[in-house]
Amino acid sequence: MHYLDWIVVAAYLSYVIWQGVRLSRQSKTAESFFLAGRSLPWWAVGLSVMATQMSAITLVGTTGQAYTDGMRFIQFYLGLPLAMVILCVTAVPFFYRARVYTAYEYLERRFDARTRTLTSSFFLLSRGLGVGVIIAAPAVILSIVLGWNEFATIFAIGLSTTVYTMFGGVRAVTWTDVKQMVIIFAGLTICVVVILRGFPEGVSLGDGLKLAGATGMLQTIDFRFDLSERYTIWSGLLAAMFLFLAYFGCDQSQVQRYLTARSVDEGRTSLMMSAFLKIPLQFLILLIGVLIFIFYQFRPPPLVFNESGASQAVAAQPARFHELERQYGELLSLREATATRFLATDSREDREAYAAANSAVLDKSQETRDFIREAGGNETFNDVNYVFPVFVIQNMPVGVVGLIIAAIMAAAMSSVAAELNSLATASTMDFYKRHINPDSDDRQVVIFGRWATLLWGVFACIVATFATNLGSLIEVVNTFGSFFYGSLLGVFVLAFGLPGARAVGAFWGLIVGIIAVWLASTFTDVAFLWFNVVGAVFTITAGLLISRFSVEAR
Amino acid sequence: MLPGRANEPTPSTSRWRRIYLAVAIYTVLAIVLLYAFSSYFGG
Numbered sequence: 001m002h003y004l005d006w007i008v009v010a011a012y013l014s015y016v017i018w019q020g021v022r023l024s025r026q027s028k029t030a031e032s033f034f035l036a037g038r039s040l041p042w043w044a045v046g047l048s049v050m051a052t053q054m055s056a057i058t059l060v061g062t063t064g065q066a067y068t069d070g071m072r073f074i075q076f077y078l079g080l081p082l083a084m085v086i087l088c089v090t091a092v093p094f095f096y097r098a099r100v101y102t103a104y105e106y107l108e109r110r111f112d113a114r115t116r117t118l119t120s121s122f123f124l125l126s127r128g129l130g131v132g133v134i135i136a137a138p139a140v141i142l143s144i145v146l147g148w149n150e151f152a153t154i155f156a157i158g159l160s161t162t163v164y165t166m167f168g169g170v171r172a173v174t175w176t177d178v179k180q181m182v183i184i185f186a187g188l189t190i191c192v193v194v195i196l197r198g199f200p201e202g203v204s205l206g207d208g209l210k211l212a213g214a215t216g217m218l219q220t221i222d223f224r225f226d227l228s229e230r231y232t233i234w235s236g237l238l239a240a241m242f243l244f245l246a247y248f249g250c251d252q253s254q255v256q257r258y259l260t261a262r263s264v265d266e267g268r269t270s271l272m273m274s275a276f277l278k279i280p281l282q283f284l285i286l287l288i289g290v291l292i293f294i295f296y297q298f299r300p301p302p303l304v305f306n307e308s309g310a311s312q313a314v315a316a317q318p319a320r321f322h323e324l325e326r327q328y329g330e331l332l333s334l335r336e337a338t339a340t341r342f343l344a345t346d347s348r349e350d351r352e353a354y355a356a357a358n359s360a361v362l363d364k365s366q367e368t369r370d371f372i373r374e375a376g377g378n379e380t381f382n383d384v385n386y387v388f389p390v391f392v393i394q395n396m397p398v399g400v401v402g403l404i405i406a407a408i409m410a411a412a413m414s415s416v417a418a419e420l421n422s423l424a425t426a427s428t429m430d431f432y433k434r435h436i437n438p439d440s441d442d443r444q445v446v447i448f449g450r451w452a453t454l455l456w457g458v459f460a461c462i463v464a465t466f467a468t469n470l471g472s473l474i475e476v477v478n479t480f481g482s483f484f485y486g487s488l489l490g491v492f493v494l495a496f497g498l499p500g501a502r503a504v505g506a507f508w509g510l511i512v513g514i515i516a517v518w519l520a521s522t523f524t525d526v527a528f529l530w531f532n533v534v535g536a537v538f539t540i541t542a543g544l545l546i547s548r549f550s551v552e553a554r
Numbered sequence: 555m556l557p558g559r560a561n562e563p564t565p566s567t568s569r570w571r572r573i574y575l576a577v578a579i580y581t582v583l584a585i586v587l588l589y590a591f592s593s594y595f596g597g
Contacts (some may be wrong), residue, residue, distance in 0.1 A: 019579070074588060078581065079583065081577045081580060081581045082577070082578070082581060084577065085562055085574045085578070086579050088570070089574075093558065093559075094556070094557070094559065095558060096557035096558070097558040097559070098557045098558035105559065106558065109557040109558075110556060182593065209595045210595055212595065213592075213594075213595030213596035214596055218591065218592050218595045218596075219592050220588040220589070221585065221589045221592060221593045233585065265570075270579070274574060274581065275577050275580075276577070278582050283588075334597075339566075351596075374573060426561060429593055495556070496556065499556060529569065
């Protein structure tokens with residue numbers, strides 16, 4: 001990386017740390033440290049909500065996914081606006097008026113202490129591990145692509161985030177999120193401009209999209225109703241809506257964002273901001289993946305983006321790899337020729353010839369990945385997440401590379417900061433203040449909150465160092481989260497919407513919901529998004545039945 | 555009464571109803587536009 005890019009990245013990291021330390025003077029009481037004194041404007045909270053949701057792996061993985069698989073993933077976000085409306089009617093006013101610090105505190109007011117403790121424990125466990133993965137994923141990618149030391153990258157992201165979160169509390173997290181979103185928007189916009197300028201003379205954006213359309217990459221809506229298919233309009237509108245209800249309505253890392261708003265209406269408006277902006281933003285990110293695909297129609301893309309992951313296979317069978325490279329080069333030349341002809345004639349035959357040539361290129365890429373997995377003994381080899389960073393390093397001008405690396409780090413750090421802040425809040429309010437030291441004063445609570453932030457930050461960095469080596473750990477963490485989310489949503493539906501639900505029903509309903517999701521994941525091939533529906537439905541049904549039975553038994 | 559439930563409707567209720575309706579229309583519009591985008595470019 002050029003020294004100017006280093007300066008951009010270093011300036012960014014220094015600024016966010018300074019920002020946190022500067023705001024520490026305004027975070028002396030529990031309400032100011034954890035909830036910013038409920039004083040933040042809706043637009044800052046709204047940007048913080050979006051920044052928290054967009055991790056680095058969303059930014060890097062989604063562009064890579066669009067490059068290889070097209071824009072189908074956009075359907076995942078179709079249920080988000082509807083989920084936001086439901087939360088504006090239910091969760092936001094209920095939490096805000098109850099003046100709670102954590103979502104789980106509300107469950108004690110509505111049900112009992114053990115339901116609060118159980119749900120908060122699940123949150124701490126799943127998020128504590130999850131935040132390690134959020135740090136690990138971009139750290140591995142940046143260390144491979146840029147040649148940075150992996151541990152140094154993990155601790156640069158993890159500890160700098162911990163410092164500003166620890167000193168500045170939620171106020172620093174939110175205002176840093178705002179600036180990080182500006183960096184992300186700026187990075188993405190410049191990226192689009194540079195890619196478009198890189199198109200050959202005479203090839204317009206419309207021409208490029210015509211090429212992408214011919215390969216099926218612009219297929220955005222799939223009307224098939226197939227429970228095993230991950231992304232369809234139905235899984236987006238229904239199953240993903242349940243996921244967003246659980247994430248934005250029951251996960252402390254998001255609930256805490258809108259609890260910092262000045263009023264119920266400002267909290268609602270912050271969620272409405274996501275409702276309107278999330279789909280266009282995600283469309284832009286996916287479009288960048290497609291634009292990279294178009295860019296590479298007229299310049300040869302690397303056979304493998306993750307060269308480091310392929311090195312063992314190349315060393316083991318160099319002749320086989322070079323033969324694959326040669327065949328790949330020939331297929332790329334054929335694809336470019338058919339693309340040029342299709343754009344010139346716009347005929348059906350040439351369109352089909354181009355689509356066939358592109359399929360041959362994709363098949364050769366797949367053959368190469370299979371070869372790397374087999375010959376290199378690298379079963380978890382992944383190329384998708386390396387497309388965007390490698391493209392940036394190889395094709396972006398000096399300075400812009402630094403800005404986009406800073407944007408990737410900003411995406412990671414904004415998510416990590418919100419997670420650490422919410423983990424510290426739940427640890428402090430649901431355990432320290434509730435069980436360990438109920439008589440603690442404001443000063444003690446803030447001190448404990450700061451220490452909890454530091455401990456969770458160090459814990460996340462340690463988990464991240466293991467997650468880089470154990471591919472399956474990432475899967476375990478994600479699966480654990482999906483087991484829990486729908487069931488937690490079910491408990492909150494019982495709390496907000498069903499006055500007949502009782503504490504015993506909520507507690508055991510949650511357990512039944514988690515068991516139901518485990519059974520669904522073990523004995524069916526239902527796609528994971530539907531686990532949220534299964535968990536919620538079983539928790540609500542069991543919760544109601546147990547509540548009713550326990551009333552009759554009394 | 556449930557914790558956090560408002561005692562009476564707030565003055566801004568009707569404004570919020572219009573906003574929620576706008577979100578529902580927006581979602582339908584997003585689907586239509588995405589479908590049109592795919593169809594136009596031959597997806």
